[in-house]
Amino acid sequence: MTAAAWVIGARGMLGRATTRQLESGSNWLRIEQPSLPWNDDSLLEQAAERGMRELLHQASTVGGGWAVFWAAGTVVTSSPAEAMTEELRQFRVVLSAIERSVKGHPLARRGCIFFASSAGGVYGGSANPPFTELTMPVPISPYGHFKLHGEAILEEFSRRSGVSSLSGRISNLYGPGQRLDKMQGLISHVARAQYTGPPTSIYVPLDTLRDYIFVTDCAALIADSTLRALEVTAKRGTIQATKNLISGRAVTISSLLGYFRVLSKGHPRVMLGSSAAAALQALDLRLDSVVWTDLDDREQESLPSGITATMMDILAGIQRGTSNAP
Incomplete structure (x- = not known):
């Protein structure tokens, strides 16, 4: 099937990657819309309604299916x-x-x-990893509660409006284009520290386990999972779905630093410390998926290759003088 698509938040790392993924495939017709005016509710409503009119019009030309991808937001942990x-x-x-x-x-x-949620946020206090979509979410941080609340808002909207919903619980996202002025993205911050600025501080134990997914792999899963949701909707009616968007490979922070040591041919510029915020970080965040598992059967970027791409992007930004490193 072919469906019309609108990406809200298309200028961020995930939004840009999702836009490129939609444009590269034959299953999507992406509409162009200006960035939404977030500072004025009245203008925001009008812009959203204009975007929807265009989306529905384009959907009528390609068979009727349509999707809105919510990748917007500046909130971090x-x-x-x-x-x-x-x-x-x-x-x-x-x-x-x-x-x-x-x-x-x-x-x-x-x-x-589609709503971009956070696996690390919603499963932070859950028991018995690896965590799947069947695991009871137990957020232990305000950020986790924020993402779970967003999922609930979307599901309530879906039941009320008849529009299907898909919450994608994304593991640790990394890759070229991550904003370095945000306090998130361990891989990007360690990569930046190899070239400029102070060492990166790490406040959690080195045996902490995380699942890292490269941004282009995540965008591909987002597009394919949303298309699957539309296919299921066409056959069965409105659904409220949740899927973990992951690499399926958990590594310790110690192993992650080992990759940096090999790739940069030197010791990673990190400092180990302590922080009260560490209590809001789970030690073991292994993840799995039991929803539409055939979509997970794909080759993904290896962690060394993804780290290299991230490092090269940061170095290029520094050389151009466009790095957003603080």
């Missing part, structure tokens, strides 16, 4: 509660505009909204 509350409020504003746009429309139940 260290963001204040006020920022998380505001981002969720804006998510509701856009969903309300989408709901008004599809109400009574013949293609209303042919669509799906």
